[in-house]
Amino acid sequence: MAGLSGNTSNNQQTCWDAYVKNNPNYNTTDYEVREIAYIFSDKSPRTMADVVTVVNPGDLVKITATNTTPVNPVKPSKEEPRKIMNPKDSSKVMSTGAQVCAPVRFGNDTGYLKLTAINKPVFGRAGRRADVGEQTILTMTQEQLETLKWMSGLRGKGTDKKTTNGITITVPGIQVRGGNQIYNVDKIDKVSARGPGGREVKADFAFSNTKGKEVLYISHKLGSSAKDFQQYSGTSKTTGTFADQEIILNHPEVQGFYSDLWTFYDDVKSGLNQYTNNPFMVQNNEVRLKTSGCYVYANDPQLIAMSVYGPEFGPGKPYGPDNVHILGQGNFVWTPITTSEGDITWQLTFSGHMVASPNLVPFATGKTEYRACIYGRYDGSRKVPASEGMIPKIRPMICPYPLAASNAGINLDDVYKQNPAAPSAR
Numbered sequence: 104m105a106g107l108s109g110n111t112s113n114n115q116q117t118c119w120d121a122y123v124k125n126n127p128n129y130n131t132t133d134y135e136v137r138e139i140a141y142i143f144s145d146k147s148p149r150t151m152a153d154v155v156t157v158v159n160p161g162d163l164v165k166i167t168a169t170n171t172t173p174v175n176p177v178k179p180s181k182e183e184p185r186k187i188m189n190p191k192d193s194s195k196v197m198s199t200g201a202q203v204c205a206p207v208r209f210g211n212d213t214g215y216l217k218l219t220a221i222n223k224p225v226f227g228r229a230g231r232r233a234d235v236g237e238q239t240i241l242t243m244t245q246e247q248l249e250t251l252k253w254m255s256g257l258r259g260k261g262t263d264k265k266t267t268n269g270i271t272i273t274v275p276g277i278q279v280r281g282g283n284q285i286y287n288v289d290k291i292d293k294v295s296a297r298g299p300g301g302r303e304v305k306a307d308f309a310f311s312n313t314k315g316k317e318v319l320y321i322s323h324k325l326g327s328s329a330k331d332f333q334q335y336s337g338t339s340k341t342t343g344t345f346a347d348q349e350i351i352l353n354h355p356e357v358q359g360f361y362s363d364l365w366t367f368y369d370d371v372k373s374g375l376n377q378y379t380n381n382p383f384m385v386q387n388n389e390v391r392l393k394t395s396g397c398y399v400y401a402n403d404p405q406l407i408a409m410s411v412y413g414p415e416f417g418p419g420k421p422y423g424p425d426n427v428h429i430l431g432q433g434n435f436v437w438t439p440i441t442t443s444e445g446d447i448t449w450q451l452t453f454s455g456h457m458v459a460s461p462n463l464v465p466f467a468t469g470k471t472e473y474r475a476c477i478y479g480r481y482d483g484s485r486k487v488p489a490s491e492g493m494i495p496k497i498r499p500m501i502c503p504y505p506l507a508a509s510n511a512g513i514n515l516d517d518v519y520k521q522n523p524a525a526p527s528a529r
Contacts, residue, residue: 106118106137106218106219106220106221106222106223107119107122107123107134107205107218107219107221107222107223108203108218108219108482108483108484108485109482109483109484109485109498110480110481110482118218118223119171119205119218122223123166123169123205124169129166129169130165130166130167131165132165132166133163133164133165134163134164134165134166134207134221134222135161135162135163135221135222136158136159136160136161136162136163136164136216136220136221136222137160137219137220137221137222137301137302137303138160138219138220138300138301138302139157139158139159139160139220139301140157140158140216140217140220141154141155141156141157141158141187141197141216142154142155142156142157142158142164142207142209142212142213142214142215142216143155143174143204143214143215143216144214144215145174146172146173146174146175146215147174147175147176148174148176148187149176149187150187151187153187154187155209155212155213155214156209156210156212156214158209158216158220159301160297160301161297161301162209163209164207164208164209164216164221165207165208165209166205166206166207167206167207167208167213168206170206171203171204171205171218172203172204172205172206172215173201173202173203173204174201174202174203174204174215174217175201175202176197176198176200176202202217202219203217203218203483203484204216204217204218205217205218205221207221218484219484237293237307237323237325240323240325240434240435241291241292241293241308243434243435244291244308244435245290245291247435247437248270248288248289248290248291251270251437251449252269252270252289254439254447255270255446255447255449256447268287268313269286269287269288269289269312269313270287270288270289270447270448270449271284271285271286271287271288271446271448271449272284272285272288272310272319272448272449272450272451273440273448273449273450273451274319274428274429274450274451274459275450275452275459276458276459276462277428277429277459277460278459278460278461279422279428284448285310285318285319286312287312287313287314287318288310288311288312288318288319289311289312289313290310290311291308291309291310291311292308292309292311293307293308294306294307294308294309294317294320294424296424296425298341298342298344298345298414298424298425299341299342299343299344299345299348300340300341300348302337302341302342304413304424304425305320305322305412305413305414305424305425305426305427306320306321306322306413306423306424306425306427307321307322307323308320308321308323309321309424317423319422319428319429320422320423320424320426320427320428320429321427321428321429321430321431322411322412322413322427322429322430322431323430323431323432324430324431324432324455325432325433326432326433326455327432327433327454327455327456328432328455328456328472328505329456329471329472329473329503329504329505330503330505330506331432331455332473332502332503332505332506333502333506334500334501334502334506335410335411335466335475335500335501335502335503336351336409336410336411336414336500336501337351337499337500337501338351338352338357338477338499338500338501339352340352342414343414344414344415344425350409350414351406351409351410351414351501354403354406355403356399356401356402356403356406356477357406357477357499358489358490359399360399360477360479360499360515361487361488361489361490361494361499362489362490362491363399363515364397364479364487364489364494364497364499365489365490365491365492365494366526366527367381367382367383367397367515367518368383368390368392368494369491369492370383370525371383371384371385371390372390377522377524377525377526378518378521378522378525379518379521379522380513380517380518380521381518382395382396382397382513382515382518391481391495391496392479392480392481392496392497393481393513394481394510395510395511395512395513396478396479396480396481396507396509396510396512396513397478397479397512397513397514397515397518398476398477398478398479398507398508398512398513398514398515399476399477399514399515399516400470400474400475400476400477400516401466401467401475401476401477401501402467404463404467405417406501407463407466407467407475407501408460408461408463410475410501411430411458411463411466411475412426412427412430412460412461413425413426413427414426416460416461422460426460427460428459428460429457429458429459429460430456430457430458430459431452431453431455431456431457431458432453432454432455432456432457433453433454433455433456434453434454434455435451435453436451436452436453436454437449437450437451438450438452456473458473466503470504471504471505472503472504472505473503473504474503474504475501475502475503475504476501476502476503476504476506476507477499477500477501478499478500478501478502478506478507478512479497479498479499479500480497480498480500480512481496481497481498482496482497482498483496484496485497485498485499487499
């Protein structure tokens with residue numbers, strides 16, 4: 104789930120407008136916290152006395168007004184050393200950079216919480232639950248599981264509903280011990296695990312066996328096409344693993360894209376203007392990315408696999424919340440398969456698109472649909488840390504082609520081809 108900062112996936116409006124200003128029930132909506140952060144009592148906090156409380160991933164807050172508020176921690180001075188420590192690392196002082204904040208209530212406390220720490224709401228822009236589709240799928244699939252147990256002769260009759268065993272699931276394309284079958288499947292749940300920095304993991308759902316062990320991890324999306332995706336992965340310093348949090352950020356293709364962005368940003372900022380169709384422009388005396396955004400195709404199979412199946416993907420690595428078995432869209436579809444002995448197994452597919460790890464064909468071939476792209480779009484609250492310097496107001500990500508090409512996204516390779524005499528970052 105993405106945060107309240109930045110724009111919606113179609114780039115037509117800000118998340119704040121979509122999920123707060125245009126939500127008539129915003130003040131009764133629960134908004135989930137996505138990372139550890141402070142709630143400040145003051146718009147110019149100086150010390151820890153100006154911190155009302157600390158919120159953690161999974162906490163719920165309510166937004167009390169539809170206007171955002173800039174909070175500017177006061178810079179330290181010799182006369183008044185700053186004593187506000189970083190909530191993520193108490194050994195470091197907190198940045199004094201301005202934070203765009205929402206006025207919030209957390210329990211009995213009120214104050215200002217930065218937008219980057221708040222997920223999109225539990226309720227949508229018209230007061231409907233934004234996650235209603237996911238919850239419906241979850242409930243419906245658990246009900247289906249109970250029916251499949253009964254049909255397989257694994258549940259008692261009448262009031263005796265004791266399950267003696269779970270069902271056997273066959274999943275086309277997956278590679279697990281014993282082939283493509285998973286045994287004793289009993290239950291499906293929403294995955295509650297969190298990754299580095301409190302981010303959501305790749306898996307949305309997990310099937311468990313009768314012993315309570317999670318045995319099948321699924322990254323699930325509603326819809327049926329690549330246009331229904333927002334992104335495969337971010338590229339920030341917490342999108343990797345606990346062992347290597349920056350494994351995606353530091354990947355050569357991601358860093359190469361950042362250097363490309365710097366080349367075009369610096370071309371406009373320096374006034375050289377050597378590139379036709381440069382994705383950057385000057386607006387209100389500020390160099391910024393055009394609304395169209397820009398992208399390159401991702402090519403390295405490992406980078407693509409980490410973004411699609413999770414950052415823990417790799418030869419010999421176990422499946423888990425950040426290394427899923429399946430990416431599936433739409434409803435779960437169950438097809439009975441009767442063995443020669445008369446036993447029933449159930450083949451799991453989806454009503455929409457489905458791909459099983461480690462298949463990368465849809466993401467690494469062609470130039471449309473699910474093809475993975477490294478994409479940057481305008482976002483007033485984000486920035487890109489290129490090795491050459493910081494580029495403001497860009498949100499980078501790895502996403503399917505339709506999102507990268509939305510609003511006539513600019514392919515940076517095409518820009519280089521159109522300007523052969525201009526310098527290149529490559």
